[in-house]
Amino acid sequence: MTLVLNEEQRLLKDTAREFVQASAPVGALRKLRDAKDPLCYDPQLWQQMAELGWAGVVMPESYGGLDFGFMGLGAVLEEMGRTLTASPLLASVVLAGQCIVLGGSDAQKQAVLPGIIEGKRTLALALEEGHHHNPTGVALSATRSAPGYTLNGSKTFVLDGASADQLVVVARSSGEPGDTSGISLFLVDADSAGIERTRTVLIDSRNAANIVFNNVSVPADALLGELDKGWAVLDPVLDRARICLAAEMLGGALEAFERTVEYLKDREQFGVKIGSFQALKHRAAQLFTELELAKSVVLDALSAIDDQRADLPALASLAKARLNDVYQLATSEAVQMHGGIGMTDELDIGFFLKRSRTTIQMLGDSGFHRDRYATLSGY
Amino acid sequence: MDALEQFRQETRQWLEQNCPESQRKPSSRSEQVWAGRKRQFPSEDARLWFERMRDRGWTVPEWPKEYGGGGLSPAEAKILDQEMKRLGCRKPLYDLGIWMLGPALLEFGTEQQKQQHIRAIARGEIRWCQGYSEPGAGSDLASLQTKAEDKGDHFLVNGSKIWTTSADKADWIFCLVRTDPTAKKQEGISFLLIDMDNPGVSVRPIELISGDSEFCQTFFDNVKVPKENLVGPLNQGWSVAKALLKHERKLMSEIGGETGGPRISTVQAAQHYVGQNADGKLRDPVLRDQLAAHEMRFRAIGLTHFRSFEEKINGVADPNVPLIMKYLGTEEQKRKSELMMALLGSQALGWEGAGFNEDELLVTRGWAMDKSLTIAGGTSEVQLNIIAKRVLGLPD
Secondary structure, X not given: OOOOOOHHHHHHHHHHHHHHHHHOOHHHHHHHHHOOOOOOOOHXXXXXXXXXXXXXXXXXXXXXXXXXXXXXXXXXXXHHHHHOOOOOHHHHHHHHHHHHHHHOOHHHHHHHHHHHHOOOOOEEEEOOOOOOOOOOOOOOEEEEEOOEEEEEEEEEEEEOOOOOOEEEEEEEOOOOOOOXXXXXXXXXXXXXXOEEEEEEXXXXXXXXXXXEEEEEEEOHHHEEOOOOEOHHHHHHHHHXXXXXXXXXXXXXXXXXXXXXXXXXXXXXXXXXXXXXXXXXXXXXXXXXXXXXXHHHHHHHHHHHHHOOOOOHHHHHHHHHHHHHHHHHHHHHHXXXXXXXXXXXXXXXXXXXXXXXXHHHHOOOOHHHHHHHXXXXXXX | OOHHHHHHHHHHHHHHHHOOHHHOOOOOHHHOOEOOOOOOOOOHHHHHHHHHHHHHOOOOOOOOHHHOOOOOOHHHHHHHHHHHHHHOOOOOOEOHHHHHHHHHHHHHOOHHHHHHHHHHHHOOOOOEEEEOOEOOEOOOHHHOOOXXXXXXXXXXXXXXXXXXXXXXXOOEEEEEEEOOOOOOHHHHEEEEEEEOOOOOEEEEEOOOOOOOXXXXXXXXXXXXXXXXXXXXXXXXXXXXXXXXXXXXXXHHHOOOOOOOOOOOOHHHHHHHHHOEOOOOOEOOHHHHHHHHHHHHHHHHHHHHHHHHHHHHHOOOOOOHHHHHHHHHHHHHHHHHHXXXXXXXXXXXXXXXXXXXXXXXXXXXXXXXXXXXXXXOOOOHHHHHHHHHHHHOOOOO
């Protein structure tokens, strides 16, 4: 267990910061939004990120990855969170990619991972079916139909699902929604017959989709891991993704906060800097203390993945719940403390506000994770 | 095996062999060993445990051996602390001298002062109390008025100090006194050590909302104090006090460990007083959510302590983290005691007598007493002012 980056990790973080500040500032996301770009990210930028090795940071060396660990990836994601860099990194490398890493056969890994790592192929995880994160509430059915399976049902809030080449589909092969057993994962080409994708335009200007599966036939070798036992793969993958997402959220919260503190030192009213008002000072100081807690839980959770610690699930819930709360607070306070200008689209703060609300709904809100933490703690 | 790992093994073994079974569970205040001339041991085991630790210098593990300390490095002291926690060992000795005065004396004291006081603190022979606040100087500490006049071979002290914790049980008091009434606020203050057996010192306990009287008012009426009891240069006591306050805040930020508070954990209390469904979940979903929120926050604070320590030993210390810990730790402790009250329901409302067991009464009294945590040692509001100014650089 360590809560300090080593030298190599610090170097990666510095490199990431320089790169995204120069190549993908918040203005880049604004441009994509204004252009109504259907992809919602810049493929050339994603290619450059892949060349920097970011898509392979946590991928096994034997398939072309760097095996550098999640502390490193978290550092990159934190920097991307600061600039709201749009990319399929979380969806392709972590959410869907880790399903392949933890659940895939050697042949499946060989077929998919190198493409992900090189940035030539993107994947997405089709999981949610309702309006709230509910990873066991899977109803989309997978029925045997020799020689493979047939998928029927629908998915929503599929991150980077509008443009993914392949989907990891969470399906129910037996049991009832809510059961952990009877869940199966399938690797499916996104342009398979019977798949209908609708890109949804969300407040954060990123790529997400609703997807309908209408009698989609998939071959037997599309199954990832064992039939009915997909939960054993999905659950740890979701924890990795929650922690990685929390790292991104940390970057966003820190950036929104720092921009706000600068504004408090700059803006004058009643003939003085507004940062001299105790009402604002105390709220800024409180937010600072919350952010310091957030740093600690994210670092500990990232290191828990790398060290394969047994308390990883609890730490994932701790990190996600904490970052939900602090990102929400930091961005709400940012708008309020900026006053009227904070309401304008011209100021970047609104982008942080909107991204925060999307990330809060992704992979479990705070209520979900407190409930999970309580259950894991035996009460 | 590296040296630290070996130290861990040896420490673990020694603790297992030397810490009496009865000293391996949380203690209430009456079960703790407090220093002092009038020192009393709550039990024979407590005496044994204290003496064994004292003889190793482990009442003050990081202090130099020459003054009765353990001479441990920060990393070794951390291991000792971890191993003690692992086994549930009680602290062998309680005293303000250990937590606050000692570190400041090691930094600012003369050799003679160190010889006289540090060893006595390490051995638990003297109980110290702190004389900072005055009736007219609380958060605005620098406006204090207790004066020490230079009378040639001694100072003559007059005035009074308030919130002097356990002054009625203490032997010595370290005080901030005004030595130059013409200088501006912070500049005319000196740091003085006063033997409370001196004629002219008197103490009056103050009854608190908890029903206890831990805090006192201490009066100085023409008290003669030898010149050699001045710590640091004349009129520069403020910098000694600031260094010492840092230790006080560090101590208070670590609250939540063994504080003499309730002996039952929040989870135990919830399961017992709220009850569980067949699936093990607490019956009340709202209290369950609040309990999880508290437990998670507590863990986040603990991790931040740990991060701060790790940053220090890795040479990348963030000087801002210690500044926030007093605020975070005490606010959360207060929230914890409110949660305990909620979990116990009407069983938390007993004051004394029949119908309530000792643990329940401790929860109630502790809840009232914990209100002081965000007032003493710099209020939360003062802490936030400091963070805003020193960390965020917000203008005055």
